[in-house]
Amino acid sequence: MNVLVIGANGQIGHRLVRLLKQEGQHEVKAMVRKSEQEEELRAAGIETVLANLEDRVEALAEAMKGSEAIVFAAGSGGSTGADKTLLIDLDGAVKTMEAAERAGVKRYVMVSAMQAHNRDNWAEAIKPYYAAKHYADRMLESTGLDYTIVRPGGLKNEPGTGRISAAENLEPGSVSRDDVAAVIAALLEDRNTYRRAFDLTSGDTPIGEAFGA
Amino acid sequence: MNVLVIGANGQIGHRLVRLLKQEGQHEVKAMVRKSEQEEELRAAGIETVLANLEDRVEALAEAMKGSEAIVFAAGSGGSTGADKTLLIDLDGAVKTMEAAERAGVKRYVMVSAMQAHNRDNWAEAIKPYYAAKHYADRMLESTGLDYTIVRPGGLKNEPGTGRISAAENLEPGSVSRDDVAAVIAALLEDRNTYRRAFDLTSGDTPIGEAFGA
Numbered sequence: 001m002n003v004l005v006i007g008a009n010g011q012i013g014h015r016l017v018r019l020l021k022q023e024g025q026h027e028v029k030a031m032v033r034k035s036e037q038e039e040e041l042r043a044a045g046i047e048t049v050l051a052n053l054e055d056r057v058e059a060l061a062e063a064m065k066g067s068e069a070i071v072f073a074a075g076s077g078g079s080t081g082a083d084k085t086l087l088i089d090l091d092g093a094v095k096t097m098e099a100a101e102r103a104g105v106k107r108y109v110m111v112s113a114m115q116a117h118n119r120d121n122w123a124e125a126i127k128p129y130y131a132a133k134h135y136a137d138r139m140l141e142s143t144g145l146d147y148t149i150v151r152p153g154g155l156k157n158e159p160g161t162g163r164i165s166a167a168e169n170l171e172p173g174s175v176s177r178d179d180v181a182a183v184i185a186a187l188l189e190d191r192n193t194y195r196r197a198f199d200l201t202s203g204d205t206p207i208g209e210a211f212g213a
Numbered sequence: 214m215n216v217l218v219i220g221a222n223g224q225i226g227h228r229l230v231r232l233l234k235q236e237g238q239h240e241v242k243a244m245v246r247k248s249e250q251e252e253e254l255r256a257a258g259i260e261t262v263l264a265n266l267e268d269r270v271e272a273l274a275e276a277m278k279g280s281e282a283i284v285f286a287a288g289s290g291g292s293t294g295a296d297k298t299l300l301i302d303l304d305g306a307v308k309t310m311e312a313a314e315r316a317g318v319k320r321y322v323m324v325s326a327m328q329a330h331n332r333d334n335w336a337e338a339i340k341p342y343y344a345a346k347h348y349a350d351r352m353l354e355s356t357g358l359d360y361t362i363v364r365p366g367g368l369k370n371e372p373g374t375g376r377i378s379a380a381e382n383l384e385p386g387s388v389s390r391d392d393v394a395a396v397i398a399a400l401l402e403d404r405n406t407y408r409r410a411f412d413l414t415s416g417d418t419p420i421g422e423a424f425g426a
Contacts, residue, residue, distance in 0.1 A: 056333070082295035086303075086341040090348065091332075119304075120269070128299040135303065135348050142355055 001107070001188060002027045004049070004067040006096055007074025009037045011155070012111055015181035016073060017046050023185060031063055053092030060099035069107035069188055070100050082128045089129065093136040097143050108145040109184055112137050114153040114170070114199050137197065148187055149197035152180045165203025166210050173201030182207050214320070214401060215240045217262070217280040219309055220287025222250045224368070225324055228394035229286060230259050236398060244276055266305030273312035282320035282401055283313050295341045302342065306349040310356050320407075321358040322397055325350050327366040327383070327412050350410065361400055362410035365393045378416025379423050386414030395420050 003020060007013040008030030020028040021044065029047045032038055038048040051063035053074060064070065072093055076084035093110070100108055113133045115121035122130035140147050153173040160178025183200060187193040192211050216233060220226040221243030233241040234257065242260045245251055251261040264276035266287060277283065285306055289297035306323070313321055326346045328334035335343035353360050366386040373391025396413060400406040405424050 082299055083341040086295055086299060086344045091344045094348075095332075119308075128296040131299045131304040135307075135352070138352070139348070 001068040002029065002066055003069045003071060003188060004029045004031055004064055004105075005071045005073060006031045006053070007072065008032050008041060008046075008048075009034075010073055010075060010077075011157075012177050012180050012184075013071075013073035015177055016071060016184055017041065018044060019181050019185050021046055026069075026188065029067065053088050053095065055095075057095045057098045057102065060096055061102040064096075064099055064103040064105055067103070067105050069109065070096060070105055071109045071111070071184055071188075072096055073111045073184075075111075085129055085132045089132040090136050094139045097140055097145060100145060101143065106146045107188070108140065108143075108147045109188065110137060110140055110147060110149045111180070111184070112149050112151040112197070114151045114172070114201070116151055117197065118169070141195075141197070146191075146194040148193040148195075150180065150183060150187075151197065151199045153199065153201040155180070161202060162207055163202065163204055164207055164210055165201050165205060166198045168198055170199040170201050173203075175201045179207065183210070187211055214281040215242065215279055216282045216284060216401060217242045217244055217277055217318075218284045218286055219244045219266070220285065221245055221254060221259075221261075222247075223286055223288060223290075224370075225390050225393050225397075226284075226286035228390055229284060229397055230254065231257060232394050232398050234259055239282075239401065242280065266301050266308065268308075270308045270311045270315065273308055274315040277309075277312055277316040277318055280316065280318050282322065283309060283318055284322045284324070284397055284401075285309055286324045286397075288324075298342055298345045302345040303349050307352045310353055310358060313358060314356065319359045320401070321353065321356075321360045322401065323350060323353055323360060323362045324393070324397070325362050325364040325410070327364045327385070327414070329364055330410065331382070354408075354410075359404075359407040361406040361408075363393065363396060363400075364410065364412045366412065366414040368393070374415060375420055376415065376417055377420055377423055378414050378418060379411045381411055383412040383414050386416075388414045392420065396423070400424055 003026045008017045009032045017030045030041045049063045076088035116133040152175045158176050160176040216239045221230045222245045230243045243254045262276045289301035329346040365388045373389040
């Protein structure tokens with residue numbers, strides 16, 4: 001598949017585009033916001049496209065031309081305020097869903113946050129972030145896209161183990177960003193994961209066996 | 214009808230509960246966040262219920278018991294940040310929709326903002342607010358509730374004229390808060406307004422004639 005990774009400069013996106021390139025099963029394109037960010041990606045042999053999540057839907061659809069799958073791995077990050085959380089993590093995300101529909105892209109993988117579907121478990125300190133992710137996910141579920149919503153636990157930079165737990169509801173836990181990227185790569189073409197959402201932590205199940213029928 | 218006004222201490226809610234009380238066609242109850250706010254309302258002969266939009270859906274459903282219509286006139290206001298915009302204007306609003314469904318309330322009137330449905334017309338300075346209202350409205354449209362979404366233009370404290378314009382898309386304009394309250398009172402039982410959304414500004418049409426078949 002032709003896979004467009006949105007937020008390819010982020011910590012998960014960075015790993016994912018390199019993993020997909022290395023695996024060689026898919027054509028990968030990295031969507032980034034600044035031209036400076038394109039250079040490093042191109043040096044690694046990764047095709048890029050410039051677009052901003054604050055752009056109009058039409059511009060985002062244009063950036064998606066030729067893609068068959070979208071991975072939304074972008075985020076406004078902790079250094080900006082809740083205003084950007086609303087405009088990037090929520091509205092920016094939903095605009096990419098509308099753009100995907102407009103561009104005829106069917107497959108859409110969302111990187112969400114553990115228990116984003118369950119208000120009772122939103123960490124008090126970052127409740128507004130959870131709210132934004134919650135509604136982005138609900139909007140995605142209301143589309144006709146072949147979505148998968150991946151809700152990782154606390155993100156770690158430790159090397160991946162290739163073993164995870166994935167289920168609709170998991171106890172609090174953490175997961176390596178390497179493993180999140182590996183899970184996304186593994187499920188891109190896995191129809192068992194279409195129109196499903198799950199929490200993700202480190203665990204005992206080999207990634208390749210986690211989503212089988 | 215038994216009408217519960219959420220945000221009865223706000224500028225539109227304040228006018229609406231008094232107007233409904235004065236007209237005497239409906240039983241009105243005011244939902245407010247602080248017990249201090251109850252006193253003034255009770256002095257005006259208005260029944261009150263205490264609840265907080267940051268409460269759980271179950272608590273909000275409890276506050277709605279016996280109601281037949283909800284008016285959402287609450288807002289986090291300009292003095293708090295976008296974090297509260299996410300938690301009140303968006304998540305708080307959607308929780309009241311879920312609570313209404315849980316409590317068996319069918320009628321739901323949302324006070325939104327002019328052109329909230331149209332990203333291209335969001336005022337740059339308060340884009341995050343528009344985003345929150347946009348998604349609250351879209352979530353409402355996805356429910357089975359008999360909703361009406363009222364999207365007033367720039368709100369003024371001038372006395373109402375009783376004459377308005379209402380249409381799916383209006384040119385930028387303003388409207389008296391008195392007239393917004395009068396419009397809500399007029400459409401509560403008007404089935405022509407069910408499952409519809411419209412911009413609202415001052416205009417030439419008498420409120421009583423604005424929504425007829």
